[in-house]
Amino acid sequence: xxAAVAEYSSAIQACERRRKPGHVQGLVASMDGCIYRxxxxxxxxxxxxxxxxxxxxxxxxxxxxxxxxxxxxxxxxCNEGHQWKAALGLVAEMRVAKxxxxxxxxxxxxxxxxxxxxxxxxxxxLKEMRRLGFVPSAELYEVTIRACDEAAQWEWAVGxxxxxxxxxxxxxx
Numbered sequence: 001x002x003a004a005v006a007e008y009s010s011a012i013q014a015c016e017r018r019r020k021p022g023h024v025q026g027l028v029a030s031m032d033g034c035i036y037r038x039x040x041x042x043x044x045x046x047x048x049x050x051x052x053x054x055x056x057x058x059x060x061x062x063x064x065x066x067x068x069x070x071x072x073x074x075x076x077x078c079n080e081g082h083q084w085k086a087a088l089g090l091v092a093e094m095r096v097a098k099x100x101x102x103x104x105x106x107x108x109x110x111x112x113x114x115x116x117x118x119x120x121x122x123x124x125x126l127k128e129m130r131r132l133g134f135v136p137s138a139e140l141y142e143v144t145i146r147a148c149d150e151a152a153q154w155e156w157a158v159g160x161x162x163x164x165x166x167x168x169x170x171x172x173x
Contacts, residue, residue, distance in 0.1 A: 049074075049081035056090075066097065072104045079112035087112035088121060103134040110140050119147035123156060138169040 052074040059066055071094050078087035087109045094101050106129040114122040122144040129136050141164040148157040164171070 049077040049083050049086060052077040053086065066099065068094070068099055068102060068105060071099060072108055075105060075108040075112065079108055079115065082112070082116050084109075084113045084116035084118050084121065091125075101132075103129065103136075106132075106134065107137065107140055110136070111143055114143040114147035117147060117150065119144065119151045119153055119156070122147050123160070126160070135167060138164065138172060141169060142172060 056066060056070060056074055059070065071090055075087045075090050078084070078090065091101065091105060091109045094105060106125055110122050110125045110129075113119075113125065126136055126140060126144050129140075141160055145157045145160045145164075148154070148160065161171075
């Protein structure tokens with residue numbers, strides 16, 4: 001982030017010299033968003049899911065744009081903290097904010113749900129991913145199958161295994 005801040009600072013100074021206050025405000029907001037996104041990413045390492053959620057709230061209060069990267073990083077921290085409800089809450093928030101819910105966001109939410117034993121939510125997200133045209137990774141299928149197995153949902157586990165094989169995904173041994 002230090003390099004990005006230096007680049008923003010140079011651009012801001014250039015706009016100030018050319019008396020472009022509107023550009024300066026936009027660059028400052030963009031730089032703030034970049035700094036906040038980096039703080040959310042740092043929470044992934046510390047498994048600080050509550051801090052990551054606090055940062056997202058702070059960004060919203062400052063009317064900064066929350067992009068897919070911000071949300072995915074926060075969802076990953078929820079995954080690390082076994083907070084599947086918080087992860088799903090972020091997915092729902094992304095939908096409301098009309099932020100593109102790509103394969104990374106789905107994947108992070110699936111992992112959070114499956115690892116927390118919420119097999120049904122993991123299956124729903126996996127199916128949604130497919131419906132949107134994304135191909136889930138073998139890892140996502142495997143973790144969801146494992147969650148189904150642990151919940152004694154063998155019919156779902158077998159169905160997902162077949163689907164995985166139809167997609168040509170290899171089961172890791």
